Structure formats: C-alpha cells, structure tokens
Amino acid sequence: MTNLWSEAEAATGRPLSGIKVIDLTLARAGPTAVRHLADWGADVIRIEPPAADSNSDPAAGARHGPDFQNLHRNKRAMTLNLKSPEGHAIFMQLAAEADVIVENMRSTVKSRLGIDYDAVRAVNPGIVYGSISGFGQDGPYAARAGVDQIAQGMGGLMSITGLPGQGPVRVGIPIADLCAGGYLAMGISMALFDRSRTGQGRWVQTSLLEAMVAMLDFQGSRWTMAGDVPQQAGNDHPTGIPTGVFPTADGHINIAASGQRLWERFAQAAGIEHLVTDPRFEDARGRSRNRAELNALIGEVTVRQPSQYWVDLLMEAGVPCGPINSIDQTFADPQVQHLGLARPVEHPALGEIRIVASPLQMTGADRDIRRAAPDAGQHTDEVLGALGLDPDRIAALRDQKII
Known part of the structure; x- marks a missing residue:
C-alpha cells in the first residue's frame, strides 16, 4: 500500500x-x-x-x-x-x-x-x-x-x-x-x-x-450589559463621532476623528477650529447628540477638495482616513499589492x-x-x-x- x-x-x-x-x-x-x-x-x-x-x-x-x-x-x-x-x-x-x-x-x-x-x-x-x-x-x-x-x-x-x-x-x-x-x-x-x-x-x-x-461584539454587549438596543447608524460609527463617510470633490472618503484629541487634530487640519469650542460639539456627548449637524458642517468643507487631497492632509495630521474603493481599485491599491x-x-x-x-x-x-x-x-x-x-x-x- x-x-x-x-x-x-x-x-x-x-x-x-x-x-x-x-x-x-x-x-x-x-x-x-x-x-x-x-x-x-x-x-x-x-x-x-x-x-x-x-x-x-x-x-x-x-x-x-x-x-x-x-x-x-x-x-x-x-x-x-x-x-x-x-x-x-x-x-x-x-x-x-x-x-x-x-x-x-x-x-x-x-x-x-x-x-x-x-x-x-x-x-x-x-x-x-x-x-x-x-x-x-x-x-x-x-x-x-x-x-x-x-x-x-x-x-x-x-x-x-x-x-x-x-x-x-x-x-x-x-x-x-x-x-x-x-x-x-x-x-x-x-x-x-x-x-x-x-x-x-x-x-x-x-x-x-x-x-x-x-x-455583534460591542453592539451585543450594549444590550447584555446596558439594556441598550442599537439602531441603524448608516455610515456613521455608532459611538465614535465624527467617524463616517464624507463627500469630496470627486467622490467620498472615510474619516475617523472620534475622541477629543483626534477631533481637535482633524478640525485644525480642515480649517474648522472654531467648531472645537462650539458648545454643540465641545465634548463627545454633544457631538453624539448633534451628529447630523456636525456631519453636515464637515461635508461642506470636505466637498471642496478631491479625496486624495484629504488623504494626504489628514494622514500628515495623524487622523485616520481612507478612500472608498471599488473592488478593482482595492486590488490595484499599492498596499494591497505589496501584501500579495x-x-x-x-x-x-x-x-x-x-x-x-x-x-x-x-x-x-x-x-x-x-x-x-x-x-x-x-x-x-x-x-x-x-x-x-x-x-x-x-x-x-x-x-x-x-x-
């Protein structure tokens, strides 16, 4: 045998x-x-x-x-x-x-x-x-x-x-x-x-x-520990704000600026420093409560420049961000190709x-x-x-x- x-x-x-x-x-x-x-x-x-x-x-x-x-x-x-x-x-x-x-x-x-x-x-x-x-x-x-x-x-x-x-x-x-x-x-x-x-x-x-x-991870534990039933949040992060999809001059971009330090860095880089001291957005609770208003104000700024401009600017500022790729763009991405x-x-x-x-x-x-x-x-x-x-x-x- x-x-x-x-x-x-x-x-x-x-x-x-x-x-x-x-x-x-x-x-x-x-x-x-x-x-x-x-x-x-x-x-x-x-x-x-x-x-x-x-x-x-x-x-x-x-x-x-x-x-x-x-x-x-x-x-x-x-x-x-x-x-x-x-x-x-x-x-x-x-x-x-x-x-x-x-x-x-x-x-x-x-x-x-x-x-x-x-x-x-x-x-x-x-x-x-x-x-x-x-x-x-x-x-x-x-x-x-x-x-x-x-x-x-x-x-x-x-x-x-x-x-x-x-x-x-x-x-x-x-x-x-x-x-x-x-x-x-x-x-x-x-x-x-x-x-x-x-x-x-x-x-x-x-x-x-x-x-x-x-x-479900943390969305499940929100119920098991706190009795909170999560709802749809669309492209927004359910708890970290502002994190979501924002319009650019040639498409859309993901920006993750949750947490006070990241929020301040993002505002400085984007030229919206005045929003940091705005009573509506000065702390995480306020940014959560006034999420729609904040996202709209950010979108008014991001739409003025193309996606790559924001990627370069925000990466330099240490704010997580990235383009929203189609599948072909994903496999053409230099980092994806580098990873094999x-x-x-x-x-x-x-x-x-x-x-x-x-x-x-x-x-x-x-x-x-x-x-x-x-x-x-x-x-x-x-x-x-x-x-x-x-x-x-x-x-x-x-x-x-x-x-």
Whole structure:
C-alpha cells in the first residue's frame, strides 16, 4: 500500500503540515473552515457524492468559476457514495487514519449515515470532528436549515446595517458563513493542540447563529450589559463621532476623528477650529447628540477638495482616513499589492488564475496557493489506490455507482 496522505503536502513546512483532513462539507461555511486548514498545510481529501452533473455547485457556482476555485483551493477530491455499505466501509478506513473530519450535515443525516462523531471516535479516538450547522446541534431550531442571510437576520446584524429608517439590510458578503468557518477552523486548531497533550480528540461545534451573535461584539454587549438596543447608524460609527463617510470633490472618503484629541487634530487640519469650542460639539456627548449637524458642517468643507487631497492632509495630521474603493481599485491599491493578497495558481484547464490569499502571515511559511480547486473525483483513483484497492476493484466500484 502506498502512502494515502501526500508526502509532498507534509514537506511544505507550513504549521499544519502532516495534518490529515476529510472534508464532507457543502455550501460555504464548512468549506471555508476547511480552506483555512488547507491553506496552512493540511492535506485535505474532499469527499463528494457521485453525480451526473459535477460541473457546478449550488452554493459556489461553476466548478471552474471564481467562487468555487477560491473556496476549494489546496484540496484533493474524490467521489464516494456514503449511503452504500461499501462506500461507508471505505469512509471508515479513511477516518481511521485521519486527524480531522469537517461536516455541515444536519445531525439526523450524519447519524443515519453512520458517520457521526461517536461512530468515528469508535475507530479513531484521536479524531477532531468539526461540525457547522445553521442553529446548533440540538435545541428547538436544530432541525432547521440555515443559510447566511437567515442568520444575518436572526442574529441581529440586519437590524443595525444600513441607513437609519431604511429597514433591514444584509451585509454584502456571506458574513455569517465566513465567520462560522473561521471560528470552526480556530476551534479545530485548538483541539489539535489539546490532543497533542492528551491524545484524545474532541467534537468541535459552531453554527451560523452562534457566529453571527458573537460577531455583534460591542453592539451585543450594549444590550447584555446596558439594556441598550442599537439602531441603524448608516455610515456613521455608532459611538465614535465624527467617524463616517464624507463627500469630496470627486467622490467620498472615510474619516475617523472620534475622541477629543483626534477631533481637535482633524478640525485644525480642515480649517474648522472654531467648531472645537462650539458648545454643540465641545465634548463627545454633544457631538453624539448633534451628529447630523456636525456631519453636515464637515461635508461642506470636505466637498471642496478631491479625496486624495484629504488623504494626504489628514494622514500628515495623524487622523485616520481612507478612500472608498471599488473592488478593482482595492486590488490595484499599492498596499494591497505589496501584501500579495492575490496569488497565482496554475489550473490544468484555465491556465494561470489568481486567488484571494489567506489574510495571515507567518514567519517561515509562505501563503502561496499550492493547487487549484480539484475537479469532481479528480483524485478518487489515487486515494483508493493508496488504500490498497487494485484497478479492477476501483473499476467495479465505479460501475456500481459507489464512486
């Protein structure tokens, strides 16, 4: 039998090199968690069901499209019918050798398939089993299907996003999915560290709802500690004033001049020193109470010059500010380019493509994309051959729709 887990992956020198992951996830939150692990060296085998149409994904679009390629880079892929006895047996062989399994099935589904935490732990006590759900593994909403926008609404985010009086507004990215995936990857990493001391695995769980409520952060604690229900503040910071979007001669700019010292620096640089001693704005409480008036007065000044003028002036004065970029402008920004946030990878059909890099940097480890997202079943024969199955047996499994 050859080595199931790629030696090339173990030789990368990345912090998760040698960690073996089975990816059973669908949609976005689960694949996001696995992507974090794969980016930092884990050897991931993604298991998908055999399907007639393998060229698209309901959540991530066309397999060769930008969403799928970004979501599933650095992984291998195989197909396997977990509902068949033979497919289940192959899965358990893989699970016995794995370090991590990640899934986002409903609790009843994974139990019915016999691939739940207890079933896997019976053959591999050291397994770290990561689960993402919409609302939790148990409780009154456990059986509900959860998607990002539903979690944004139920978690309170849509009530504080948008302009005052506009009505609920979703965030422009799948933030509940992305945050839940990030939290799960962090939890899996902690469980792996704990296993290095105890030898025992853990079941690590999170949900879109839990991630969304946690991401409320200070807006949530305003309620839990003070009984204050935050409202929509639009482009204004809810508590730090003046912080928000202001018009310029050629667009808009963000300025963050909250706190007395920053407010005074900004007023001096902008030539509105007289507002510092104005009774309406002389302290934080007054600036909060008279926010609309203050913003209007600032806007009358900022609109006279282009955005870059204000960036240069306010940076010199030590006042945080920045342009409001479109996505193409973001990737053209010299600091974004310096940070290398778009990385090339070679795809066998698409040629060289560029993928959004991990936001982490570590000494002694690069964050280059090692492999493009795999085609469906691309590595099935490779994985099964490493398990000891000969070509005739693999062909028979394919004929029986098990792979």
